[in-house]
Structure formats: structure tokens, C-alpha cells
Amino acid sequence: MGxxxxxxxxxxxxxxxxxxxVNLSVQEQSVHAIIGPNGAGKxxxxxxxxxxLVPDTGSVMFDGKSVLGRTPYEINQMGISRVFQTPEIFxxxxxxxxxxxxxxAKRDGSFSMTAFAAVRNQKDIIEHAIHALEDMNxxxxxxxxxxxxxxxxxxxLEIGMxxxxxxxxxxxxxxxxxxxxxxxxxxxxxxxxxxxTRDITIAIIEHDMHVVFSLAERITVLAQGTPLxxxxxxxxxxxxxxxxxxxxxxxx
Amino acid sequence: xxxxxxxxxxxLLIVAVMVVLAPFVLNPFPxxxxxxxxxxxxxxxxxxxxxxxxILVIGFNILFGLTGYLSFGHAAFLGAGSYAAVxxxxxxxxxxxxxILLSIAVSGLFSLAVxxxxxxxxxxxFSILTLALAQMMFNMAYSVLGNPSSSYNLTNGxxxxxxYNSDPQVLLSTTDPNFxxxxxxxxxxxxxxxxxxxxxxxxxxxxxxxxxxxxxxxVSIRIFRSPxxxxxxxxxxxxxxxxYTGLNTRPYTLMAFVxxxxxxxxxxxxxxxxxxLAGAERMHWTASGEIVIMSILGGIGTLIGPILGAGxxxxxxxxxxxxxxxxxxxxxxxxxxxFEDVMVTLIHPFVGKGWHLTLGLLFMMVIIFLPGGLVEGGxxxxxxxHRKKANTPSDETPTE
Numbered sequence: 001m002g003x004x005x006x007x008x009x010x011x012x013x014x015x016x017x018x019x020x021x022v023n024l025s026v027q028e029q030s031v032h033a034i035i036g037p038n039g040a041g042k043x044x045x046x047x048x049x050x051x052x053l054v055p056d057t058g059s060v061m062f063d064g065k066s067v068l069g070r071t072p073y074e075i076n077q078m079g080i081s082r083v084f085q086t087p088e089i090f091x092x093x094x095x096x097x098x099x100x101x102x103x104x105a106k107r108d109g110s111f112s113m114t115a116f117a118a119v120r121n122q123k124d125i126i127e128h129a130i131h132a133l134e135d136m137n138x139x140x141x142x143x144x145x146x147x148x149x150x151x152x153x154x155x156x157l158e159i160g161m162x163x164x165x166x167x168x169x170x171x172x173x174x175x176x177x178x179x180x181x182x183x184x185x186x187x188x189x190x191x192x193x194x195x196x197t198r199d200i201t202i203a204i205i206e207h208d209m210h211v212v213f214s215l216a217e218r219i220t221v222l223a224q225g226t227p228l229x230x231x232x233x234x235x236x237x238x239x240x241x242x243x244x245x246x247x248x249x250x251x252x
Numbered sequence: 253x254x255x256x257x258x259x260x261x262x263x264l265l266i267v268a269v270m271v272v273l274a275p276f277v278l279n280p281f282p283x284x285x286x287x288x289x290x291x292x293x294x295x296x297x298x299x300x301x302x303x304x305x306x307i308l309v310i311g312f313n314i315l316f317g318l319t320g321y322l323s324f325g326h327a328a329f330l331g332a333g334s335y336a337a338v339x340x341x342x343x344x345x346x347x348x349x350x351x352i353l354l355s356i357a358v359s360g361l362f363s364l365a366v367x368x369x370x371x372x373x374x375x376x377x378f379s380i381l382t383l384a385l386a387q388m389m390f391n392m393a394y395s396v397l398g399n400p401s402s403s404y405n406l407t408n409g410x411x412x413x414x415x416y417n418s419d420p421q422v423l424l425s426t427t428d429p430n431f432x433x434x435x436x437x438x439x440x441x442x443x444x445x446x447x448x449x450x451x452x453x454x455x456x457x458x459x460x461x462x463x464x465x466x467x468x469x470x471v472s473i474r475i476f477r478s479p480x481x482x483x484x485x486x487x488x489x490x491x492x493x494x495x496y497t498g499l500n501t502r503p504y505t506l507m508a509f510v511x512x513x514x515x516x517x518x519x520x521x522x523x524x525x526x527x528x529l530a531g532a533e534r535m536h537w538t539a540s541g542e543i544v545i546m547s548i549l550g551g552i553g554t555l556i557g558p559i560l561g562a563g564x565x566x567x568x569x570x571x572x573x574x575x576x577x578x579x580x581x582x583x584x585x586x587x588x589x590x591f592e593d594v595m596v597t598l599i600h601p602f603v604g605k606g607w608h609l610t611l612g613l614l615f616m617m618v619i620i621f622l623p624g625g626l627v628e629g630g631x632x633x634x635x636x637x638h639r640k641k642a643n644t645p646s647d648e649t650p651t652e
Contacts, residue, residue: 081496104479110500
């Protein structure tokens with residue numbers, strides 16, 4: 001049993017079968033990549049995992065519990081954190097305030113009415129947030145407006161915010177999309193470090209093969225809404241079905 | 253002090269001093285002069301409005317300033333608060349404590365219902381929903397629930413709800429003043445301080461409203477600096493991220509909506525305490541629009557902005573509506589006869605009954621040149637002085 005079990009998931013948008021009978025099992029404490037050409041249904045699958053979309057049929061179990069019918073914040077509180085394709089942070093707030101919000105969510109749950117206590121007196125939250133920023137090497141930037149951070153730093157902050165909640169599963173949606181080579185390499189190093197130092201399972205959707213092959217232990221290839229193969233990176237490289245999905249029928 | 257940072261405590265202290273000294277500061281011209289007639293604002297009726305509308309906009313700012321949800325129906329809660337207070341006067345007597353408590357509770361309930369429905373949508377759809385629901389409340393108050401011949405005449409329709417001698421007023425004792433009062437102190441009672449040619453009026457109703465203004469301001473500072481306030485700012489900044497960080501945005505926005513509705517209820521109750529009648533026009537959508545204008549004038553999302561915006565709006569409304577054609581002729585008497593008439597004709601649409609036009613133009617100027625409202629204007633002036641004194645970069649935070 002993996003920590004995440006997807007069984008027989010179908011999702012149809014009008015006449016388009018976006019996902020057709022998807023089965024997927026992500027093992028605990030592994031890095032699992034989902035790759036596939038454009039329109040393969042990668043993002044649809046991810047949205048089904050975090051509660052943004054509900055599959056037509058099938059089941060999605062996280063840690064033995066179904067996530068179907070739950071809202072994104074409930075699924076997050078179960079232990080799944082999501083990193084977006086374009087960094088989603090609180091642009092109007094400072095870096096420190098950004099980091100404090102997941103700390104509050106971890107401590108107080110999905111809603112708490114602490115309207116009369118001052119933020120600056122929440123010693124445990126401040127300590128937690130500073131610690132989480134230090135992990136990301138961002139403690140010196142904590143007074144900055146987060147909107148003024150560089151693209152790479154925004155990504156770092158977003159990943160840091162997800163990690164501050166100590167999730168069991170971290171979902172990354174094309175984390176290096178639109179990044180320069182140097183930023184991409186930094187992100188790979190960061191993710192490697194997270195993989196090696198933390199008790200965490202990572203599922204990553206990616207276009208960039210360089211990223212996938214340097215991180216993943218298992219790779220699922222999705223094409224036209226259906227998983228083609230699930231293999232280790234070594235076996236994926238020369239796999240004929242994968243070549244076919246990416247390059248078409250004709251032999252290269 | 254009082255659980256506030258030094259900077260915030262200073263701000264509270266400044267507002268407290270402003271409240272205490274307003275009857276003096278707002279009466280700069282000696283009695284009997286033309287300038288005093290026109291520009292003095294230190295009389296009870298107007299100062300009460302400064303304080304009460306200050307409370308209203310402070311509350312509105314907790315919703316609009318922090319979460320970015322623009323409600324176009326807050327006047328309905330103001331009106332509901334007024335009706336509740338007048339009913340207390342009719343049933344129990346002129347003691348203001350039950351009146352104010354009931355007006356806060358009633359507005360809280362109404363805002364809970366309206367917020368529950370309208371917060372299912374955001375942006376323009378939320379604004380339209382609040383506008384529609386508030387207009388429904390206005391029409392209910394104006395006609396359906398206000399038919400004097402029916403058995404459920406809650407609002408007395410067009411005439412407005414007021415206290416009659418035939419009302420029960422079960423707690424009224426013979427020693428109480430025949431006007432809203434706090435422990436026997438009538439809201440109308442006042443002391444005149446005659447210093448030289450100046451006549452300063454110290455009015456009980458004004459100081460009570462001022463006290464509530466300070467309390468409202470203090471609570472709003474605490475909310476701004478609390479984890480709850482941080483979450484509300486996060487709602488404004490990025491709801492998607494908040495949802496995917498395990499936080500449910502709905503109860504946060506609903507609480508902000510109810511709190512601001514209760515502030516409006518308090519303001520409505522106080523209005524009724526200063527003058528014990530309530531009319532449906534207080535709930536009209538133009539009144540809601542005025543609340544939005546006041547909060548934008550002052551500076552959205554700032555602490556002191558709402559008080560400045562409410563004061564600015566009420567003051568200019570007051571003096572502009574006082575200027576009529578004969579006043580204009582008096583002022584422009586030095587011009588040649590024909591030219592004077594032309595000038596009066598030109599200025600006429602902007603003053604007197606046309607005060608909306610001037611206030612609208614002022615509002616446009618603020619939006620275009622000072623998007624951060626009067627607070628931004630103050631900050632720019634402050635920075636100008638700062639630079640002249642010492643050539644060091646200032647480290648002011650924008651959220652004053």
C-alpha cells in the first residue's frame with residue numbers, strides 16, 4: 001500500500017475524456033514523477049488529488065482515507081501540500097508574514113478566532129516561522145515585501161511555506177516552469193536536500209526531463225489521460241512506449 | 253501600553269486628544285462673525301456626526317480594508333441599529349444602554365444573514381449581492397413593514413419611527429429626562445464655555461460618541477495586529493494560497509462581515525440616542541455609497557484613515573450645503589456688478605443643494621492624485637519634512 005492510492009479514476013469534460021481509468025500508487029518516502037506530453041491530463045490528475053476537481057468515478061485514498069468530496073483546505077489539513085506552477089504567495093505581505101500563516105494553520109487548524117491577541121506575542125509561531133525561513137536560507141529577507149522577491153526566491157518561499165506545515169505528501173506542479181537554468185538547478189538542489197533530510201513523500205509533475213531524471217525514483221508516464229508505464233528512471237529512458245507518446249509513431 | 257505597540261498607542265493617544273479638544277479646535281472663529289457662521293464646526297450636532305460616522309467607517313474598514321470585500325449595503329445595518337434603539341426607547345424608556353446593546357445585537361444578526369448569503373461569491377458579485385439585499389431591507393422598512401394601519405408596523409414607513417407619549421416605556425421614571433440619557437445625564441445637556449468672544453459647547457452626547465469612537469478605534473487596532481487580522485489580509489492577498497494552506501476562508505470573511513455590521517449597528521444606535529427617531533432613508537443605497545466614499549477618502553486599510561475620511565466628508569458636506577446664492581453675492585460683492593452675477597451663476601451648481609458635485613470632484617481628485625487617500629497625503633507631507641531635516645531614508649511602514 002502506497003501513501004497515495006489512485007484507483008480507476010475517470011474525468012470527463014464534455015466530450016473530452018481527460019482522465020481514463022488512471023491507477024497510481026505513490027510509495028511512502030519516495031519521489032514519484034508524473035510526466036507526459038501536453039494535454040496528457042497531468043494537471044487534471046493533480047487537481048483531483050487536492051480537491052479542486054472531483055473525478056467522475058474511481059477513488060483517491062491518502063493514508064487509507066478518501067480525499068474525494070473534501071475541500072482543498074481539508075485535504076491540506078490531512079497532510080497534502082501543493083506547490084503551484086506559478087508561485088502562489090501572499091504578495092501584499094512580508095516574507096515573515098507569509099511564513100507565519102502556514103505556522104498558524106498548523107497550530108490552530110482551519111479556523112481560529114484570535115482577534116485580540118497580538119501577532120508579535122505569538123512566540124511559538126515566530127520561532128517556528130524563523131526556523132522555517134532559515135531552512136530555506138531566507139531568514140535575512142524576512143522583512144522584505146514578498147512581491148519584490150525574485151522568481152526563484154518566490155518559489156523557495158512557497159516550498160518553504162508548504163514544508164512549514166510538515167506535510168506527509170508534497171505535490172509539485174512543474175516547479176521549474178519558466179525558470180532560467182541556474183534557478184532550475186537551485187530548485188533541483190533544494191528538492192534533493194528536502195528528499196534526503198525530511199520524512200516526506202514527493203510527487204512531482206514535470207516537463208523538464210533533466211529535473212525528472214535527477215530527482216525521481218519512480219516515473220509514471222501519462223498519455224491521453226491514461227498511464228502508459230510506471231518504471232524507474234533507467235528503464236523509462238529507452239522505453240518504446242514513452243518514445244511513441246512523446247515523438248509519435250514514426251521511428252527516429 | 254494596553255497591549256499595543258508604542259506606535260499604535262501614540263496614534264490612539266492622538267485620537268483621544270483630538271476627541272477631547274474637538275469642541276475647541278473646530279471653533280476657531282469668534283462668535284457672531286461671518287467666518288464662524290460658515291466654517292465653525294464645533295457645534296454638537298456636527299461633532300456627533302464626526303464621531304458616529306467615524307465608528308461606522310472604522311468598522312467598514314475592518315471588512316473592506318483588510319479582506320478587500322467591498323460591501324455596498326452597510327447602511328442597512330446602520331438603519332437596523334437605529335430602529336432597534338428607537339424600539340427600546342418606545343418599550344423600555346430613554347435609557348441608552350439597552351438601546352445600544354440591542355442595536356449592536358440586531359445588526360449583528362442581520363449582517364450574519366446577509367454575509368452568509370453574499371460571501372458565497374466574491375468581487376463584483378459580492379458587492380451586487382450586498383447591494384440587492386440591503387435595498388430589499390430598505391424597501392421592507394420603507395413600505396412593507398412600515399404600514400401604520402397594519403398590525404406589524406415595525407418601522408412606521410415614510411414618517412419614520414419615533415417615540416410617542418402613548419408608548420409603554422415601562423422603565424421610565426418621573427425623574428428621568430424626556431430624552432435619551434445615560435444614568436440620568438441627558439444626551440442633550442451641554443455646558444457653554446465663554447472665553448472672550450468665543451463660545452465653546454461641551455455636549456454630553458458628543459463626548460459619549462467620542463468615547464465609543466475611542467473604544468471602536470482601540471478594538472480595531474487590536475484586530476489589525478492580531479492573527480485574525482493577518483488572516484484577513486491574507487484573504488485579500490491570495491485566497492487560493494490560503495485555501496491550499498489548510499485555512500477555511502469563509503468563516504474568516506464572515507466574522508469580519510459580522511464585526512463590521514456590529515460597528516454599523518453601534519453607530520446606528522448612537523445616531524438614535526442623539527436624536528430619537530429612525531427613518532428608512534438611513535438605509536438607502538446612496539447612504540451605503542457614502543460609507544464607501546468616506547473610507548476611500550481616508551485611506552483604505554489604514555488605521556486612522558476612516559476617522560479622517562468620515563470627518564472630511566461630513567465637514568465639507570456641512571459647509572458646502574450652507575453656501576447659498578445670497579452668501580455668494582456677499583462674498584463676491586467686490587466684483588463689478590455684471591461680472592459678479594456671472595460668477596455666482598457659475599459657482600451656483602457646486603454649492604448649496606449642489607454640494608454633491610463638489611464633494612464628487614474632491615473625491616475624484618483624491619482618487620487620481622492620492623490613491624492612498626488622505627493618509628497618503630499626510631505621509632507625503634511628512635516625508636517632505638523628513639527629507640528637509642535629515643537626509644536619511646525614512647523607515648516608515650505603510651500601514652499606519
